[in-house]
Amino acid sequence: MKASYHRPTRIEVDLSAISYNLEQVVSHLPKETEVFAVVKANAYGHGVVAVAQALQAQVAGFCVSNIDxxxxxxxxxxxxxxxxxGVVPVAAIPLALEANIILTAASQEWIDRLEISALKGLRLHIKVDTGMGRIGFRTSQATNLAIANLLANEARVEGIFTHFASADQADKSQFLEQLSCFKRIISELDYLPSLVHASNSATSIWHADTVFNMVRLGDILYGLNPSGRDLELPYNVKAALSLTSELVHVKELEAGSRVGYGATYTCSQSEYIGTIPIGYADGFLRKMQDFHVLVDxxxxxxxxxxxxxxxxxxLPKSYPIASKVTLIGQDGQGAISAQEWADHLGTINYEVVCLLSDRIPRFYFK
Structure with missing residues (x-):
């Protein structure tokens, strides 16, 4: 989708806030911890290239979801x-080799489908499923067999990891079960890769004492609380993204006038109605009816x-065309956060920012 630069709707991303958030988390981790920034899904809607360029001096590497x-x-x-x-199609292995990209091995079937020649020099991390139920090996026996097969064919097995399903929840029971399972599996390995990681943003924040020697930081980098409102952040972070637009039309409608598709709103009295150029194609979903924006x-x-x-x-009164509208961010004494969108939609802040479409241009500052 082409960015609409000639429309007043725009996203601004404070890259210094992202750097600050990274430093906040890292300052509470063991000094030897390797840090990978998670920039999948266009850096959670913030713009992957700009974010990666801003962070590359602060991190050991980046995590993405797919080869593209x-x-x-x-x-x-x-x-x-x-x-x-994620799991990369076998046909894309040559691209990974050529570009020096590390892949995830998550099943014996995937390994068996690879040509022996494709394994030589291929850099891999092993994914272990400790209770998420998605991809990964589930036993130490299967993990040992996979690693042995890969090493025998000259693949480079450099890491092993798992992913916690509930590290962002107050109830720690499943988290502790998964942690115990992961520790047991790696203790039973004949060969332990050099990088061991299980900590996403939530684990790094609320379970910092459980990190191994690498962490994967995502949601928290962008100033978002991975738990929503379940757990309070132990230190300050700054929201990096703001979304603004302008009024492109203002009119006074008399009592009884209807507004919008389906005539779902009727003016109870004479009212000023403003139109803003953003909609569900931009990620402002239909369920956002009855939410709010900030004007003045x-x-x-x-x-x-x-x-x-x-x-x-x-509107509380008539405003001139081109008056600023804030949809996420601060305006005077008022503020709207991505979490408030999530609360209204009954979802998580991750989804809110990831759904902001590429039609909205991104602008960056420090």
């Missing part, structure tokens, strides 16, 4: 280590259905 995200970083000149966390520091409710490209809000 890894290649995008390489093509942008990022030379740091890149680990693909005042909360203005979203009235009528959210359209593909536009929303309408009830």
């Amino acid at each position: 995200e890894a290649l995008e970083l390489r093509q942008a000149g990022i030379g740091k280590e890149i680990l693909v966390l 520091g005042e909360l203005c409710p979203v009235v009528g259905r959210v359209s593909m490209d536009q929303i309408t809000v009830r």
Whole structure:
């Protein structure tokens, strides 16, 4: 999707805030910990190339979800280590070898499908499923067999990792079960790779005493609380992303006038209605009806259905066209966070920022 630079709707990303957030987390970890920044899904909607360029001096490497995200970083000149966390199609192995990208081995079947020639020099981390139920080996026996097969064919097995399902929750029972399982499996290995990692953002924040020698930091880098509102952050972080637009049309509607598709809103009295160029095609979902935006520091409710490209809000008074509208961020004494969007939608802040589409241009500052 092409970014709409000639529309007033825009995202601003404070790269210094992301660097600050990284430093905050790292300062509470053991000094020898290797740090990989998770920049998958366009750096959680913040812009992968700009974020990676800003962080590359502070981290050992980056984590992405697929081979194309890894290649995008390489093509942008990022030379740091890149680990693909997902399963890469066998046909893409030559691309990983050529671009020096680390892949994840998650099943014996995947290994068996590889040509012996493709394994030589291939850099891999082993994924262990300790209770997430997605990808990964589930026993030490299967893990040992996989590592032995890979080493015998001259693959470079450099890491082993798992992923916690509930490190961001107050109830620690499943987290402790998974941690115990992972520790047991790695203790039973005949060959232990040099990098061992299980800590995502939540684990690094609330279970820092359980980190191994590498962490994967994602949501927290962008100033977002991985637990939503379940757990309080133990230290300060700064939200890196703001989303703004402008009023492109303002009109006074008389009592009884209807607004939007389906006529779901009726003016109860004479009201000023403002139109803003953002909609569900941009990630401002239809369920955001009855939420609010900020105009001149005042909360203005979203009235009528959210359209593909536009929303309408009830204004306290008439404002001139081109008046600033804040959808995420600070305006005067008022503020709206990605977490508030998530609360309204019944989802998580991860989803909110990842859904902000590429149609909204990103602008960066420090």
